[in-house]
Amino acid sequence: MAGGVELGSVSTGFRSIFFMLTPNESSFEKVEDVPQYVEQATPFFIVLMVLELVVGVLKTGAPVVTISDGLTSVSAGMISRLPTLLMRSCELSAYLYVWNHYHLVELPWDSAWTWWLTFLGVDFCYYWLHRFAHEVAILWAAHQVHHSSEYYNLSTALRQSLTQQLTSWLFYMPLALVLPPSVFAVHIQLNLLYQFWIHTELIRDLGPLEWIFNTPKHHRVHHGRNLYCIDKNYGGILIIWDRLFGTFASETDKVIYGLVFPIRTFEILYVQLHYYLYLWKKSKTYKTIIHKLATFSNGPSWRPGKPRLGDHVNNPKVTGKEVPHDPSWSMPLQVYVVVHFLLVLGTYHELIENKTMLSQLTLLGMTCYVLLTLTSLGFIIDQRPRAAVLEMLRCVVMVTLHRYSCIKPFLPLLAVPTEAFVSLSLLYWALQSCSQLLSIKKKAA
Ligand SMILES: [Zn+2]
Ligand SMILES: [Zn+2]
Structure with a gap:
């Protein structure tokens, strides 16, 4: 047909x-x-x-x-x-x-x-x-x-x-x-x-x-x-x-988007999984098994003594003037994150395209690499203290994969600049560690 x-x-x-x-x-x-x-x-x-x-x-x-x-x-x-x-x-x-x-x-x-x-x-x-x-x-x-x-x-x-x-x-x-x-x-x-x-x-x-x-x-x-x-x-x-x-509402006041309690993070595994942990912790605060189970089966706003879907009296008031969370980060860092995001997007595309030709082990390994990359970039956007260490580790994995991976293209055009970047970063990191060490020693002296 x-x-x-x-x-x-x-x-x-x-x-x-x-x-x-x-x-x-x-x-x-x-x-x-x-x-x-x-x-x-x-x-x-x-x-x-x-x-x-x-x-x-x-x-x-x-x-x-x-x-x-x-x-x-x-x-x-x-x-x-x-x-x-x-x-x-x-x-x-x-x-x-x-x-x-x-x-x-x-x-x-x-x-x-x-x-x-x-x-x-x-x-x-x-x-x-x-x-x-x-x-x-x-x-x-x-x-x-x-x-x-x-x-x-x-x-x-x-x-x-x-x-x-x-x-x-x-x-x-x-x-x-x-x-x-x-x-x-x-x-x-x-x-x-x-x-x-x-x-x-x-x-x-x-x-x-x-x-x-x-x-x-x-x-x-x-x-x-x-x-x-x-x-x-x-x-x-x-x-x-x-x-x-009976669940229809038409748009009237200016809509303020997002979760009632915004998470204000760009770390992707946290975005995906944080609420499971929250529910677990919430259930532990209740003594009866009925209340513990109801934490998972009732509405997210439910509390003991409230109707099944809870009420929203404790929600932060929406004034219409809320500004979405956006980290202040330097232009070079933004360029860095975007370039590496495009690189991993290329890898991801290759994976989807060639999935039938790759072994389960390769697929699993590359899936882990994509996850690691997205996590690391999220750490950088959030400017977490451990972001630099995680990113360095990821760059090493990236270069190793590029050298030995059976996934052929891996954006060959960008391979040289990427390796150059990793080498320079490692050098920069080593120099920074040395200078920090020296300044600590100076202070001690
Ligand atoms: Zn939607
Ligand atoms: Zn929805």
């Missing part, structure tokens, strides 16, 4: 972001034939982010994104997709299992009816998955990553959770009883892709479309920490679910 369509074409890739594919061009018999729409969309993400930056500067006179926040968001997006290097997505694996063992009917994969029914089914399940992710603290521990930016721009869309996929698959299981996996595999991707372009402040109002679709205007509310924004607008592509189930 879709055999004649050039799936890698610019048009298909671009339209896939806006849910503008027809059933005819996006129906497949086998799961293996379904294109990697999300991976193919990466160039369009970049083009649209640059466009947003340019239009933002022209319109408001200031960039809509900062280096520190933007890089942290893209890093989170990279980390969230690292598990796909080693295994098929949890959602699809679980879906295939339930379909193979328990499906009740087999709707035709090449019918437009099946396609539209799957679209509605996936979006409906996404609404509930998303609502649970906000209303159950242990699920929120995963989903809070997406809300941890105090900015709202296209890069925020990429700020995804590493651990959310461990539970999100559960919500789609009812669909596996009737809807073919190959159709599900298309819609699970299109649903995610649609949610990219709505993360912008530049599109203010879309008129009648606001009634039916989740739009930038509605999703801004979802990312707000103002009282009227909390636990509102969960929809993926359609906003009708929120209107139906």
